Amino acid sequence: MAKKINILEHVLVPKHEVLDYKEALEVLKKLGIKPEQLPWIRASDPVVRLIGAKPGDIIRIIRKSPTAGEAVAYRYVVPG
Numbered sequence: 001m002a003k004k005i006n007i008l009e010h011v012l013v014p015k016h017e018v019l020d021y022k023e024a025l026e027v028l029k030k031l032g033i034k035p036e037q038l039p040w041i042r043a044s045d046p047v048v049r050l051i052g053a054k055p056g057d058i059i060r061i062i063r064k065s066p067t068a069g070e071a072v073a074y075r076y077v078v079p080g
Helices: 021-031 046-051
Strands: 015-018 040-042 058-065 069-078
Touching (some): 015 046, 021 058
Parallel strands (some): 040 069
Antiparallel strands (some): 015 058, 058 069
16 A cells, blocks of 8 residues: 655645635735735645645745745635
8 A cells, every 4th residue: 555645744845824814914915915916826736735725815835045044935826
């Protein structure tokens, strides 16, 4: 039987988290943009599916950075 692998535990996959409604509004207000203006990520992306994000959600991605310590990015989940 094949062993299931959790891709979220892989060293090259940064931390992904779905923002709740309040957090999403704060981020959009801080950036002064509409959700559609964020970079997009498809709902079919393996990580998006694993964390349970749906189209219309905003995801925070936290990457380790040698210069900044942590780099935070946001993505808007679109169908597909």
